[in-house]
Amino acid sequence: MPGGRLTQQDRQRIAAGLADGLSYAEIARRIERPTSTISREVARNGGPGGYRPQEAHRATVQRARRGTPAPPRAADVSGSRMEEEIVELAVRSGMPRITARVHVDLMLSEDGRRTAAELTCRLNVSPASVSVAVNYLVQHGYVRRERDPQRRRDIYVVDDEAWYHAIVISARQTLESAQAAMAAAETSGLDTAVGERLARAGTFLERVVLDMKASADRWRALLT
Template sequence: MTQQDRQRIAVGIADGLSYAEIARRLDRPTSTISREIGRNGGPHDYRPQQAQRATARRARRGTPKPPRAGGPPDGVGAREEIVEMAVRAGLPRITARVHLDLLQSEDGRRTAAELTRRLKVSPASVSVAVNYLVRHGYVRRERDPQRRRDVYVIDDEAWYRSVVLSARQTLDTARAALASAEEVGPDDLVGRRMARTGAFLERISLDLLESADRWRPLLT
């Protein structure tokens, strides 16, 4: 990879482009871009000049040892990209990292202490993150009677619960808008706008609930 390539990667990161889009513009595999950014500071600390110098140093030392057999390909870069996509979608960064760590655990279970140790963040940050995930249906909280501590669990039904919870919240908003429109009256400009908004949100949320139920068996 040339210095110019690395400059274009830095510009792409600054512009908020996905790794896939940066790769497309450079005509390279997405995995190459993920690996390049992941091994040179990540998306927030990537510097093209430093990346170029680090690559030259690695070349002088010889080719690094390959990853252990069975390890995930481009693991760090891929994880960073998933977290970045979640952040761009509105999820707080620590929450996204906690969610991903639970998704990638073999049994989908972690204690708060395990999350704190694995992610190297404060217990308070983990507490805020898991409370958000529980509140939005991504994770459920269980009590371990033997160790007398909470365990946070993500299972195959997590996405269904999250979608349903979001749709129901949207449905509540829709019905509040329709009620407001009725109070104002159909002859009022604001009333008509609220009625249109409520009708749209109600239809969308009902369709989403129906679709979630229809495709739920895919998760089992």
């Protein structure tokens, strides 16, 4: 019955479509519903990775009987506030907001794994925004990509050593800056004011970053 309420059979077909890696648009086409109906149905019932058709149907029936949606649980509200606080800290440190939201959602997931479709649905952002955010996180070592050969899609993972890899990448980039400063100092002349200033800056950065890398290596075992 296109346009009406989703039936239990519709929900089973949604679950089957998700298991097959189909897009929301394709699932909607197959059961003759608007794509927005499918995305809303999945988002409010566990997301792409946690959608259960029978549980979703029971929850919908219960909401219809009550007439109003259930208020959020205290634990959900507390978790949401905690997530928002972590995102704000990341933004203040210089991370783009959507990137911070993607990173935090991955960190707070049960197994530290999400697909692009799951991130898009959970955060209500465009696939392009998720792609940009993930590229940033991968480039800086916070996240790694894994390929799902069965469904031919990428899975984004925050593993136990993500912070170590992020520090190593940051250290390498800072060391390159230090070396560039010292090279510029030699070009300018170490006996000039500019050369001395650049040499001091380069030496400082080099010593600090090497200490940081050594400390990360020393305490890496804490992450495993």
